[in-house]
Amino acid sequence: MSSISFDVEKIRKDFPVFSRELPGGRPLVYLDSGNSSQKPNQVIETMREHLALHYSNVGRAMHVLGAESTDAYEGARDKVAGFVGAPSRDEVIFTKNASEALNLVAYSFGNPANTDPRFTLGPGDEIVISEMEHHSNIVPWQLLVQRTGATLKWFGVTDDGRLDYTPDLITERTKIVSIAHQSNVLGTVNPVAEVAGRAHEVGALIMLDASQSVPHHPVNVTELGADFVAFTGHKMAGPSGIGVLWGRAELLEAMPPFLGGGEMIEAVWMDRSTYAPVPHKFEAGTPPIVEAIGLGAAVDYLTEVGMEAIEAHERTLTAYALDALREVPTLRFIGPDSLERRGGTVSFTLEGIHPHDVGQILDDQFGVAVRVGHHCARPLHLRFGIPATTRASFYLYNTTGEIDALVRGLHHVQKVFA
Structure with missing residues (x-):
């Protein structure tokens, strides 16, 4: 069991990367932990x-x-x-x-x-x-x-x-x-x-x-x-x-x-x-x-944080993300669209828009870091008949506000390509 209560804002203070600003004064929204996670001060x-x-x-x-x-x-x-x-x-x-x-x-x-x-x-x-x-x-x-x-x-x-x-x-x-x-x-x-x-x-x-x-x-x-x-x-x-x-x-x-x-x-x-x-x-x-x-x-x-607490936090984030992303027109989940037997990784496509364009606009204009491509799983993408996906992956330091930023960015992407 966790020895401390789960406080995401306190946890974020342990990770120095979240104190920086991106070019243009944008805050960092890091949704790419499935690729590589950020590091706390304790490790550094x-x-x-x-x-x-x-x-x-x-x-x-x-x-x-x-x-x-x-x-x-x-x-x-x-x-x-x-x-x-x-x-x-x-x-x-x-x-x-x-x-x-x-x-x-x-x-x-x-x-x-x-x-x-x-x-x-x-x-x-x-x-x-x-x-x-x-x-x-x-x-x-x-x-x-x-x-x-x-x-x-x-x-x-x-x-x-x-x-x-x-x-x-x-x-x-x-x-x-x-x-x-x-x-x-x-x-x-x-x-x-x-x-x-x-x-x-x-x-x-x-x-x-x-x-x-x-x-x-x-x-x-x-x-x-x-x-x-x-x-x-x-x-x-x-x-x-x-x-x-x-x-x-x-x-x-x-x-x-x-x-x-x-x-x-x-x-x-x-x-x-x-x-x-x-x-x-x-x-x-x-x-x-x-x-x-x-x-x-x-x-x-x-x-110290507690793996049970981390798992519960990520389930909350994933449920929130699945609901919020359903509001984005033409978004298609690649993978389970429910919480049953799944973790905090959500991959999707937007009709008519290449994931590389999605990732670039999210990064350049909203400071949202996601991964785009086939994620070193090309046979899986071939199975679904697509070249690539956009992937948002969550960890203990992420917040629902960051998911909101992702959704706002995706709405903007669709306006750009409308």
Whole structure:
């Protein structure tokens, strides 16, 4: 539970970006947190202080700064593990982003270095994803089937933006199912427990791209029933350059290293090497030290505000936005138009107006920052027969007044193109 009451105006004061003016004296209306969130002072100052007073390399320097830096880095791992309900801190692997976490797992399948039958992959074996995935959860699996001769299959998406879940698509030949917990375009929250149950029923593993869920909802990796979960720091009030892979310990122990180098080894000879235990087996070289510490500070901040309170605030914003946007003529939602099983991401089109024009006018004349394009989910846009959408995505620091500004801007856009 939250230790403080949810006060959005107080929260906004923690984020220095909201104290600035845009050119022309316009206030910033930032509705692009699904792309990357803003950072609170607590994160900025934690990183600044570490760089100024405590920085050294981790896990190798035998002096005070080395010990302080290592303690802070490993302390961040403890915080992340607690935040997502990981049974063990050693199941948390720091990567540079969610894309690397997804690639790390994909690398293990069909790898000759891994003889575990759960990871063996070849012709006749199958990988299942969905049509709503971010490119980061499509391309690694495409590369995998190119390497192994396995088959890539996918769930479709319904007209109202829901996962077209067909259990029979997951068969005895399926080795892994990898889907988004929450869509970065549609806002849809997928029925992951049901999908995980079916995957495990046939002996397959399941991976979740939780980049859009971990920042916005209370998430417990064990309760999700997943085998692997990937998410990223820059969408959850933390810095860029730091991501997380959580995996079940027995699976991580069975997987070969993804990258080789310093600190991931136990011992090295000229003709062979042995590897460090998990998680360090997967963290070759100097890691993103300060970024991990910043992510730990972001976890502290979100925990202090309260994830339940953040989720409730975003549901209020989303309900308000769905109602307000319905007043805009010719606006078409791409995704669910109700609060049922959805998060605070709303994508839409305006008839006859390209989203790039929408975004430029909103930014230039109203200071409203939204994302336009295919949002690294081109197959999903092809499914709906459109090249791009405008996307407004909300976070803990947004207000209903900012949604009003978005709606005013959209009315103006329509007048410009009338």
